[in-house]
Amino acid sequence: MHRFKDLDIWKLSRKFCSQIYITTANFPDNEKFGLTNQLRRASVSVPSNIAEGCSRSSNKDFSRFLEIAIGSIYEIETQLLIASDLGYISQVKVDELIYDLDKITKMISKFRSTLQI
Template sequence: MHHFRQLQIWKEGMGMTKQIYLLLAKFPSSEKFGLISQISRCAVSVPSNIAEGSSRSSDKEFAHFLSIALGSLFELETQLLLAIELEIINRNEMDPIIESIIQLQKKISAFKKTLK
């Protein structure tokens, strides 16, 4: 069993989620039940699935939860790109967050490979 609080990917997932919540405060309230809801659920899913997976008894099970976290990151990236396209938020503000998401995708993928 892994201790999720010690995992760098979990720490970065928590930091990314905080960044997302700060960003969502700038979205129009008309998106409360649309993109805001969807984006926040994806962001929270990342560290949550890393934590849940770390409690599993096998590396295979943990890898499954890492796959879910990874899927949430790709979904999150897509939704943020859509927010840029819809001009809800500007690209310059979003670029650092998207870059951190891409880096976290790479780190989770690399960590997942160590479990097999």
């Protein structure tokens, strides 16, 4: 088992989640149950799956949770692009957030490759 609070991927994804909450606070009220909710839930999913995976007794199980976290990252990227298409967020902000997502994805992928499965 791993201590999730010690993992840089967990720390960074938790910080990213806060960025999503701040960003979506400016979305229109009519998106409260749409993109705002979807982005927030997907962003919470990333550090949550990393933490849950740490509790598993096998690296194979942990790796699966990391894979789910990466899936949530792709979901976030898609939703950010849609939010940009709708004019809810600037392209500059989307690019910044996607840069952070790419960094997290690479870190998770590299970490997964070190697990002895």
